[in-house]
Amino acid sequence: MRRDPDALAADLAALAAAGRLRSRRVVERVRAGGTDAARVVVDGRELIDFCSNDYLGLARHRDVIAALAPAAAEFGAGSGAAHLVTGHSLPHHALEEELAAFTGRERALLFSTGYLANLGAITAFAGRGEVVLQDRLNHASLIDGARLSGARLLRYGHGDAAAAGRVLAERDDVALLATDGVFSMDGDVAPLPALAPLAARARAWLLVDDAHGLGVLGAGGRGCVAAAGLDADAVPLLVGTLGKAFGTFGAFVAGDATTIEFLLQHARTYIYSTALPPAVAAATRVALRLAAAEEWRREHLWQLIARFRAAAAAAGLQLAVSATPIQPLIVGGAAAAVRASAALREAGFWVAAIRPPTVPEGTARLRVTLSALHRAADVDALVAALVAALATRAPAARMAKR
Ligand SMILES: *Cc1c(COP(=O)(O)O)cnc(C)c1O
Numbered sequence: 001m002r003r004d005p006d007a008l009a010a011d012l013a014a015l016a017a018a019g020r021l022r023s024r025r026v027v028e029r030v031r032a033g034g035t036d037a038a039r040v041v042v043d044g045r046e047l048i049d050f051c052s053n054d055y056l057g058l059a060r061h062r063d064v065i066a067a068l069a070p071a072a073a074e075f076g077a078g079s080g081a082a083h084l085v086t087g088h089s090l091p092h093h094a095l096e097e098e099l100a101a102f103t104g105r106e107r108a109l110l111f112s113t114g115y116l117a118n119l120g121a122i123t124a125f126a127g128r129g130e131v132v133l134q135d136r137l138n139h140a141s142l143i144d145g146a147r148l149s150g151a152r153l154l155r156y157g158h159g160d161a162a163a164a165g166r167v168l169a170e171r172d173d174v175a176l177l178a179t180d181g182v183f184s185m186d187g188d189v190a191p192l193p194a195l196a197p198l199a200a201r202a203r204a205w206l207l208v209d210d211a212h213g214l215g216v217l218g219a220g221g222r223g224c225v226a227a228a229g230l231d232a233d234a235v236p237l238l239v240g241t242l243g244k245a246f247g248t249f250g251a252f253v254a255g256d257a258t259t260i261e262f263l264l265q266h267a268r269t270y271i272y273s274t275a276l277p278p279a280v281a282a283a284t285r286v287a288l289r290l291a292a293a294e295e296w297r298r299e300h301l302w303q304l305i306a307r308f309r310a311a312a313a314a315a316g317l318q319l320a321v322s323a324t325p326i327q328p329l330i331v332g333g334a335a336a337a338v339r340a341s342a343a344l345r346e347a348g349f350w351v352a353a354i355r356p357p358t359v360p361e362g363t364a365r366l367r368v369t370l371s372a373l374h375r376a377a378d379v380d381a382l383v384a385a386l387v388a389a390l391a392t393r394a395p396a397a398r399m400a401k402r
Helices: 004-018 063-067 068-075 083-087 090-103 115-123 140-149 159-170 192-201 223-227 257-266 277-295 296-316 335-348 376-391 395-399
Strands: 025-029 037-042 045-049 107-111 131-135 152-156 173-178 203-211 239-241 251-255 326-332 352-354 362-371
Touching: 025 063, 025 192, 025 352, 045 159, 045 239, 045 376, 063 068, 063 277, 068 090, 068 277, 090 107, 090 223, 090 239, 090 277, 107 115, 107 257, 107 326, 115 140, 115 173, 115 203, 115 257, 131 159, 140 152, 140 173, 140 203, 152 159, 159 173, 159 192, 173 192, 192 203, 192 326, 223 239, 251 257, 251 326, 277 296, 296 326, 296 376, 335 352, 335 362
Parallel strands: 131 152, 131 173, 173 203, 203 239
Antiparallel strands: 025 037, 037 045, 107 251, 239 251, 326 362, 352 362
């Protein structure tokens, strides 16, 4: 695109006309602590937040917050440099060891975000002249990692391990197979027990991005890879993020010692980016301990998920096949999803409308996420509000649904 302000304005107008203009809402206050912790104040109004990824409520946990100030006093507000320069401090190092133990891997390497972890891992393990194979509904950071790597990106149908297997059987140049563990916009889980042996037989790296499974799924919240009984041999590259169930910020890749040392030496997003603040690592250590130890958070979450699904089904709402805290309601058209989201906000609920290109054309949705911060009564009230918000859909939106 040449430098042309009119072209930018035209692009923005086209986005707005298509109902695709994204906007931010300013959170003015969060009710940290206490029993109303899922509530936030936006535009002067209190809303129950049903779209955060703080699945266990740890972002607002007193002990996690309290870990920040003393660590900042000791190590500074920021790390001051990349890990390989002077930015790698004691809290980072201890957190890496604890993440390795938590995931049952020899080593873990911290990255500043999950986006950077995926870019770094894929570009380190795949390159020009090779193929990266991915699920069609993978997170954008996995897709972008493949693009940046220079490898050819091939995609298989969502959750279709047999289709992935056919590609792996036909070609000898697939360097890496990548999949979300829990799909971020759909809430379903990848067919890992089928994918792992296929990747191993083809001698392709298998990368599982369990951003939404770690802390939530499996015994002790060890994620969908552990729940499927898959070790570092079956899943050599396990990516986790720290900004979701762990409630803080950052990400990591876990694997065996040689794999992780190779990643440290070659991942450009690791080498050339400032280490996350040591205080954040210190707070994450507390969050990790709580996530592993406090089974009641997960038990409460499972009860809320079951309650939501039963109530929504009884009310005639079309649920997705998700058994995780991500519970999308497919609306169809982007404008209809935005309208439903606005109606919910009027009723006191914050539920994000997710539109293309984040999700495929014609599958705009309300993405409800449940958290251990919610109460049963919050979920019941949400279902009633969803029924009302979706009933007021305009006729044009109904037609766009198919
Ligand atoms: C959120 C997310 C990421 C990105 O993690 P950040 O730490 O937010 O950059 C990567 N993969 C998946 C599947 C995600 O949901």
